[in-house]
Amino acid sequence: xxxxDTKGLTCPRPLIMLKEGLxxxxxxxxxxxxxxxxxxxxxxxxxxRDQGAETEVNSVGKVHTISTxxxxxxxxxxxxxLYCETSAVRNNYVVCVKSDKMGGxxxxxxxxxxEIFLDNLKLQEHLPxxxxxxxxxxxxxxxxxxxxxxxxxxEELGCRxxxxxxxxxxxxxxxxxxxxxxxxxxxxTETLAAAGHVVYP
Amino acid sequence: MKKTFxxxxxxxxxxxxxxxxxxxLSLVLKDLPVSLDPNLMVDVDTHDDAGxxxxxxxxxLIFTTDFFPPICSDPxxxxxIAAVNALSDVYAMGGxxxxxxxxxxxxxxxxxxxxxxxxxRGGDARVREAGALTIxxxxxxxxxxxxxxxxxxxxxxxxxxxxAGARPGDRLVLTKSIGTGALVSGxxxxxxxxxxxxxxxxxxxxxxxxxxKIAGKYQVKGMTDITGFGLxxxxxKMARASKVSxxxxxxxxxLLPGAFAIFEKGSIPGxxxxxxxxxxxxxxxxxxxxxxxxxLVHDAQTSGxxxxxxxxxxxxxxxxxxxxxxxxxxAAIIGEVLEESPRRLYxx
Numbered sequence: 133x134x135x136x137d138t139k140g141l142t143c144p145r146p147l148i149m150l151k152e153g154l155x156x157x158x159x160x161x162x163x164x165x166x167x168x169x170x171x172x173x174x175x176x177x178x179x180x181r182d183q184g185a186e187t188e189v190n191s192v193g194k195v196h197t198i199s200t201x202x203x204x205x206x207x208x209x210x211x212x213x214l215y216c217e218t219s220a221v222r223n224n225y226v227v228c229v230k231s232d233k234m235g236g237x238x239x240x241x242x243x244x245x246x247e248i249f250l251d252n253l254k255l256q257e258h259l260p261x262x263x264x265x266x267x268x269x270x271x272x273x274x275x276x277x278x279x280x281x282x283x284x285x286x287e288e289l290g291c292r293x294x295x296x297x298x299x300x301x302x303x304x305x306x307x308x309x310x311x312x313x314x315x316x317x318x319x320x321t322e323t324l325a326a327a328g329h330v331v332y333p
Numbered sequence: 334m335k336k337t338f339x340x341x342x343x344x345x346x347x348x349x350x351x352x353x354x355x356x357x358l359s360l361v362l363k364d365l366p367v368s369l370d371p372n373l374m375v376d377v378d379t380h381d382d383a384g385x386x387x388x389x390x391x392x393x394l395i396f397t398t399d400f401f402p403p404i405c406s407d408p409x410x411x412x413x414i415a416a417v418n419a420l421s422d423v424y425a426m427g428g429x430x431x432x433x434x435x436x437x438x439x440x441x442x443x444x445x446x447x448x449x450x451x452x453x454r455g456g457d458a459r460v461r462e463a464g465a466l467t468i469x470x471x472x473x474x475x476x477x478x479x480x481x482x483x484x485x486x487x488x489x490x491x492x493x494x495x496x497a498g499a500r501p502g503d504r505l506v507l508t509k510s511i512g513t514g515a516l517v518s519g520x521x522x523x524x525x526x527x528x529x530x531x532x533x534x535x536x537x538x539x540x541x542x543x544x545x546k547i548a549g550k551y552q553v554k555g556m557t558d559i560t561g562f563g564l565x566x567x568x569x570k571m572a573r574a575s576k577v578s579x580x581x582x583x584x585x586x587x588l589l590p591g592a593f594a595i596f597e598k599g600s601i602p603g604x605x606x607x608x609x610x611x612x613x614x615x616x617x618x619x620x621x622x623x624x625x626x627x628x629l630v631h632d633a634q635t636s637g638x639x640x641x642x643x644x645x646x647x648x649x650x651x652x653x654x655x656x657x658x659x660x661x662x663x664a665a666i667i668g669e670v671l672e673e674s675p676r677r678l679y680x681x
Contacts, residue, residue, distance in 0.1 A: 148623075152597070156590045159663075261619065290620030292681060297672055306672075313580065313617070313679045314672040 133162040138172065139195065146172040147179060154183075157202040165198045173198070226262045226327040227253065229269035232277075234333050246272065249333045250282040259291055260331065262323055265312065266296035270303065275310035283311045294320060338448050340403035340411055341521065343477035348404030348414070348537075348635030350514055350604040352561035355570075355611040374493060375426070379574040381496050382422040382558055385488070393490045397422035399560075400436045400481020404517060404635050405534055408448045412455025414537045415480045418560065418636035420463050423486030424545035425558035425639060427494035430463045430486045435470025438479040452480050463540055494548060498555030499575035499642035503670040506648055508544040508655055509536055509638025510663045511564050511629060512592025518602045519595035529591030536589065537636040544639045544655060544664075551643055551651045555670075559637035563608040565630045568640060569615055569677050575642070578674040582681060583626045587663035592632070596625045604633035615677040622680050630680060642670050 136153045138146035150165050157163055167173050173189070173196045180187050180200055188199045233242025234249055250272070253260070263286060265273055272279050273295055287293050293312035300306060300314060324330060344351075362377055374393055375385040383397035399419040403411050416433070423430045435456060439449050453470075460467050465484070499505075516533035519525030541558060548556055557571045564586075572579045608631040618627055643651055648666050655664035671679070 152593050155584075155586075155588050155593060259620070261621065287617060290618065292617070292619045292679065295674075300672075309675055311675055313578065313676070314674045315580075319580075 133164065135164045135166065137166045139166055139168045141167075141172070142169055143172050143175055147175055150176055150179065154202050159202055162199065162201050165200075166195060167198070168195050223258070224261045224328045225331055226264060226323060226329075227260045227331045227333065228324065229263065229265045229272065229333060230267055232268045232271045243278075246333065247278050247282075250279045250286075254282055254285045254289065259286070259289055261327070262292045262294055264294045264296075264320055264323065266299050266320065268299075268303075270295050270299045270305065273310060273312045274305055274308040276308070277310065280310040287311055294323065296320060338408065338445055339406040340408060340444075340448070340478070341406045343443070344402045348401050348418075348513070348517065348561075348633075350517075350561065350602050350633040350635070351401050352604070352633065354607045355562045355566055374490065375495055379495065379497050380570045381574065382425040383486075385426060385493060385495075387490050391489055393488050393493060395423050395426045395428040395486040395488055396484075397486075398436065398481065398483040400438075400479050401635070402477050402479050404537070408451035409455035409458075410534060410538065412452040412457075412480060413459045414534070414636050415452075416456035416459040416482055417538055417540050419482035419484055420459065420465070421541045421558045421560070421636060421639075423484055424541040425494075425496075425556055426486070426488060427492050427545060427549060427553075427556065428486035428488035430460070430465035430484055432485045433460045433465050433467045434483045435467060435472075436479075436481050436483060437470060437472040438475035439472060440474050440476035440478070443476045444478065448478075452478075456480065456482065459538070459540065463542060492549065494553055494556045495574070496555060496557040496571040497574040497576075498553075499571060499577050499579075499670045500554065501577055501670050501672045502645055503555070503642035504645050504648035504666050505568075505579060505581065505668040505670065506641045506643050506652055506655070506664060507559070507564070507587065507638055507667045508541065508641070508664045509539070509559070509634075510587040510589045510592075511559070511632060511634060511637065512589035512595075513537055513634050513637065514563075514602050514604060514632040515592040515595045515600070515629065516589055517635070518600050519591065522600045524595050524598055524600050526591050529589065533589050539636075541639050543660070544641075547651060547654055548639065548641050551647050553641045553643055555642035557640050559634045559640055561604065561633045561635075562611065563605065563631040563633055564637075564640070565612045565616055565678060565680075566608045569612050571640065571642075572670075572677040575670075576673050578671040578677050578679065579668055580671055580679045580681070581630070581668035583622050583630065585665055585667050586630070587665045587667075588629065592629060593625060596628055596632075601628050602633065605629075605631040608633060612678065617676045617679050619681040627680075638664070645669070
């Protein structure tokens with residue numbers, strides 16, 4: 133059993149140490165994390181719950197000890213920073229692009245609006261974790277698309293641009309892709325389900 | 334005398350960290366004339382682990398070599414690790430080692446001659462464990478010392494496993510933990526826990542024999558071993574050769590205990606940076622992957638594990654078997670194979 137003492141430390145440090153400890157623990161190994169910070173306690177419990185780990189908390193005054201076990205392959209690669217907040221609602225978000233146009237109505241206007249939206253998205257201080265493109269939305273990631281460069285810039289900033297593989301096949305665009313990771317509905321579903329919230333332009 | 338000479342005092346970079354950068358190597362190799370022969374099954378073209386030549390309907394020869402400067406203090410252990418590392422290329426092609434030659438650079442002006450014998454004895458112990466025979470070798474007077482093997486193995490031409498066989502939908506399985514470069518550098522800088530360093534040595538001494546056997550059983554078609562170019566470098570070569578892309582979950586990577594902490598403290602060997610330069614734009618990390626992890630996936634591995642592309646429905650069963658009784662390594666499903674995308678590797 134390993135004990136991680138995070139007393140006196142504040143987020144994200146305790147989370148980083150917890151994640152490190154989990155990663156280095158053997159499968160089935162018990163782990164104890166000690167904290168004297170209420171926010172860190174809550175964040176670490178959120179994090180562990182998301183990993184599917186069982187937790188138990190023992191509190192003596194202001195000192196809390198979380199006991200948990202490294203379970204089978206449950207550790208996510210997500211940055212502990214994403215869990216560093218006081219509210220229970222996680223603030224990571226996913227942008228989901230269903231079409232190459234923004235809104236109904238005039239298609240030319242729709243295309244222009246989408247262009248402006250993606251241009252502005254990359255300027256946001258708080259960026260999405262993923263931009264998912266499906267159906268006609270995948271056309272935006274093609275080499276000759278007006279917004280290919282905006283999507284590339286978002287990717288450079290660490291956003292995962294996720295393309296629906298079925299949609300690319302359907303439109304026959306296999307050889308035209310300029311940016312993004314070809315994905316599938318299993319991954320897209322998982323990503324949407326795990327998102328703090330989803331933005332549909 | 335066995336414990337009196339510390340081999341680590343002779344070198345700056347040890348083990349596979351001493352490799353030339355992958356990009357530089359590619360530049361040199363691309364101007365060499367290519368041999369064309371219908372029986373040549375694997376050549377330098379796909380940057381695979383070994384060359385393969387079909388000699389008849391039922392047998393192909395796997396031919397490979399690997400040698401490097403000391404990775405640890407004890408001569409016998411250095412011999413073992415260098416041999417296991419050289420033999421690994423045969424396993425990575427799905428083959429069985431048959432014959433080995435010792436390659437040694439050693440100067441008795443600098444090191445007691447008994448150390449020479451110990452290195453060879455260590456190497457031979459692992460060659461025997463692999464079921465192969467050492468049938469000679471060659472020594473050059475040089476300092477610091479370098480040791481390794483040239484190995485010939487055999488494989489049925491239909492059972493050959495190359496790095497070009499990964500298919501979209503396959504799961505990626507890694508058979509050993511990563512972080513040997515971190516532990517060795519940590520040991521040199523006094524940052525490695527003794528037990529953690531010991532675990533890294535034990536893993537480096539463990540043959541990929543069992544991993545290869547299980548790969549054959551589960552019809553693995555794409556495989557490589559992880560050595561000096563790090564997980565990212567070798568995964569990149571495999572994804573390129575297979576004309577696919579890989580998605581790798583860093584949270585699922587098996588890490589050697591202590592490796593993360595050593596890198597977090599900044600003790601990161603130059604090889605990680607060289608490997609990162611090589612993978613460059615072909616690799617994408619989401620914002621969620623922190624700097625330490627980025628460097629760990631580029632950590633040069635000495636005698637690392639096998640990276641296999643496995644049919645999705647068999648992957649978990651295979652990992653359970655790899656982690657069965659007697660295994661020292663944390664095998665895990667670390668990702669999946671995607672259709673060829675603009676980048677080769679997507680880490681998250």
